[in-house]
Amino acid sequence: MIGHIASLTSLIDRCAHRAAMHVRTKTALLNNSAPIVSFTFDDVPESAFSVGAAILDAHGVNGTFYIAGTLCDTVDPDGRSLITTPECRELHRRGHEIGCHTFSHRKVGSLGHQALQLEIERNQAFFSALDSSIVLENFAYPYNRATPSSKLMLQRRFRSCRAGVPGVNVAPWISVC
Secondary structure (H helix, E strand, C coil): CHHHHHHHHHHHHHHHHHHHHHCCCCEEECCCCCCCCCCEEECCEHHHHHHHHHHHHHCCCCCEEEECHHHCCCECCCCCEECCHHHHHHHHHCCCEEEECCCCCCCHHHCCHHHHHHHHHHHHHHHHHHCCCCCCCEEECHHHCCCHHHHHHHHCCCCEEECCCCCCCCCCEEECC
16 A cells, blocks of 8 residues: 555656646746856755866856755765855855755655745755855756646745756747746
8 A cells, every 4th residue: 555655646746747847837038139058056066166166267157056055064975075065155255146945955846835935944044144145046946846836836936946957948938937
């Protein structure tokens, strides 16, 4: 019986994710005369700070670093050091954006709306404690997993919400949540 429940839960998660990928809840019209490129880093291994940010700095451009507060100052399962809290402050000081994940890096679909709201508030509080001028304005779905209801909730809080969908966005509009 437990195996059937786990299978059903997995099926529901996959269906919600597929629906979220194909349902645009918020879009923005692009009226630019040249292509736009966005440099983003997800979960932020230390090399994203020491190498990635340095490359961007050398070319006078900034990136967005989507960080879950609970991952700072830790090592990932593959043994890679993740960004430290002083490095987060330094990224912000150099003009890079600190973007939001859930604080504990949990999938949004595994959280109810209140728990998701708490995760966002905890992440903002974590970064505000590092530097009161850090405001988390854009969100990236941990594990690139969204649900239609989480998209609707998060679009009210953030300027944009991102997931890693392969391909190039060539439409005259972009989906921002």
